Amino acid sequence: MRRSRLDGTFAAGFAAVAIGILVARANPATAYEASLYAATPTVTWAAFAIALAVAVSTALACRGRPQAIGIGLGALTTTAIVSLPLIRNYRFSGMGDALTHLGWTRDIVEGQVAPHELFYPGVHSLASVFHFVGGVPIERGLLLSVVALFVPFLLFVPLVVRDVTGDELAIGVAAIVSWMILPINNIATHMGVHTNSNALFLAPVVIFAFVAYLRRRATIERLPFGLSPFSLLIYLTGLTLLFVHPQQMLNVVVLLGAIAGIQFLARRRYDDHPIVEHPTTYAHTVVLGALFALWAMTNETFRRAARGLVYGLFSSDVGAGAEVDQTESSLTDIGGSLGELFVKLFFEMALIALVVGLFVLATWIGRTKLDRETKSFVTYFGLALVPLGGIFLVYMLGTPTMAFRQIGFIFVLVTILAGIAVARAIGGLSRVVSRPGANAIAAVVLGACLVLGLMTVFSSPIIYDPGQHVTDEQFSGYESAFEHDVEDRPHVGLGYDPYRYDHGINGVEREGVLSGASAASGEVNATEFEAGNYSGAYHGVDYYLSVTEWDETREIGVYNELHYSEDGMAGLEADPGANKVISNDEFRLYAVDGDPPDAS
Structure with missing residues (x-):
């Protein structure tokens, strides 16, 4: 595409986002809205659709600076969609845990409790900063915190893929998949003031720090005591994640522990392999694990959750089977079905997971042409899914709600791997049809998945869960x-x-x-x-x-x-x-x- 035409396309895309935001802002909520989607003006959705169409096509077809602009356009549009409760002037959003988090933030603001006295004070502390510095109401400060913690997900997923593979098509695909917001399933992870879900969007930051530590091994950058700046970055981002929600910090510890185990076995078996040349993550696993244990074990909230898990494991009326039966019965009574709900909530997740699973399997049996360094990272993330999946199964037997939170973290890794997997699939398809043809097919499929993902980011009657607009x-x-x-x-x-x-x-x-x-x-x-x-x-x-x-x-x-x-x-x-x-x-x-x- 000629430069002038490409610039005009980008201008139209950014103008569409601006128009969508302005129209939404000019039509604030005046009463309770059961569906944010239905209540937001059609013009806004049409404008966002135009912007996302430009973003998807340019993220796939362009390279270099134009691709970066396309990725930025898509990230901006997705952020605008996530920010709609703010843009449309909701007083608050969330009627369960969100209201309790509002109460804790109010306690911090009024001096009733210090941030460090809470089990996960990150979101509440950030909202308090918005309140004091920006002069906004506490409710609005919390909604701002949700957006602020979401943006790193859109930024660091493509950055992780860039460091892992360097393939520009994979970077573009990873960005598009991140716009689907796969970690949100509206069963146990939600787009709103929900600290466990908010922490999911910070996980790629910690993963990026880990990848940077392995890939950028300049000895002249060493700090005192032999500490790498990237090691320090892992500790700082891990500590931040701990303060937002310890469960996701535990998942990061399991991820790093699995990688440390892979490195240990590789050093015993191979003399010449990229994994052998990587610096080890032993110390990081121990330090972050100790931080988690020190923070969690002394807190009653954690001990209560652990007791609930143990009780659920040994109780016949608790677990996935009981909850599925109850949910299926209720859905049938109101004219729905479990299959219908699965398609709405999980179809695009299942499709992306299938592609990733086949890709990881193909990598392990030597049917891909990835370089050895990229294969090493695929092995790291792929094998780490085994213990993470084991935790999911334990949760499923004991506390199913926690199991769906675990799925949220698993899909953070799936989102990262999807960038590489789908890019390889597009490359294979281009050998059957032309490269533009393969990009066009990928744009249609990914665009459809993007629509499915974004239409269930917020609760609404379409998934039998009316919006929690307060x-x-x-x-x-x-x-x-x-x-x-x-x-x-x-x-x-x-x-x-x-x-x-x-x-x-x-x-x-x-x-x-x-x-x-x-x-x-x-x-x-x-x-x-x-x-x-x-x-x-x-x-x-x-x-x-x-x-x-x-x-x-x-x-x-x-x-x-x-x-x-x-x-x-x-x-x-x-x-x-x-x-x-x-x-x-x-x-x-x-x-x-x-x-x-x-x-x-």
Whole structure:
């Protein structure tokens, strides 16, 4: 393509991103949005599609500076999509762990707790910096932190591939696959204020430091005590990852430990091999492992999680089988299926994983023409997936939610390997058709996978999980409910325990905090509620029942009245024992009189 035409194409791509952002900004959210995708203007999505089409084609077809510009365009567009809750002025996003993280950040800002007293203070500390330095609300500071921690993923995945192979096509493919955001599966990893998921996007930074340590071995750059600058980089990035979330730090330790094991065996078997010439990772494994142990073993959160895993391993009603059966039954009841959900959430992940798996196998049996240095790194990452996969199986038997978090880290490595694997596939295809033809086919396939990946980055009704948009009205309603409630009268939710909102509004580290594990808060009994027995729907005591637009959208619009029905809501409104005490467009609070069961 001629330079002037290429420059015009890039100009159109960047202009499209700018238009998409400006249109989205000009149409902020004015009420609860069940789907960020449906609520964002069509013009924005059309503009982003144009930008991504330019980015994908140039990342595959161009080399050098034009390819770098194309990769930058794609990264900018993907970041804009991830930033849509910020761009469209969401008050907050996230109704589970995110609200507790909001509470911890509020505790730090108000001096109730020091950052080092938290198990994973990285995200909260960064949000506090945004709050104090930028003067933004705490909620917005957290949303900014999500974006800030996401960007390194887009930058360092292609950088890792560049250091591993140097193949420019592989660099472009790796960038495109990173835009799919494969580590997010919306089962246990989420795009939002979720520290475990946020840590996934920092993992490529640590991997880059490791690859740089192995590939850039200039002795003149040694620091005192023989320490390489790249070794220091591994320690610093690993420590940062530890502060964001220790589970992903543990995965990095397992990765480095597997590589150290490969190096040890290679030194016993080979005299002339690139792995033998690499500096060892023994010390890094020990140091990072010790840091993890020192930080985690002294924390009650870690010990509680470990006990839960052990309990799950020996309990027949805990594990993947029980959860799959329950999920499949619920999906069938609301008109969906497990197969349909798998396609929506995992099809592009499965396709990329299949290509990577075949490529690694072909490399090990000598059917690829990679140079020996690149093969060494494929061996490192490929064999490291064995212990990482073993951890996944243990989690699957004990705590399935943790298993899907483990899948998130595995797909960080898969994303890196995909850059090399797909590039080799394109090279093979170009021997059958022309190089432009192979690039065109790859652009179509990767573009389709990119669409599938980005359409499930955020929760939405399409995956039977309405968006977790928290509006001003919801915040205001819960603030008033907690401020003016009667002492010792529990707060109850409609299929959702309100204690998370109490965390977000009032902080976590304080006395008298609501707890989902006590009678102070909970969920109304669906059976009693649907039978019209509102007075007996929560242990027969007087209680407050909060109903939000999100509750009604979830239970009626998405779950098709599986647990709570529109008739049940209408009956509550007319019941003489239920008094509406707070009401706005997004939130209603009822004071419900209890009806203790007859002691006789």
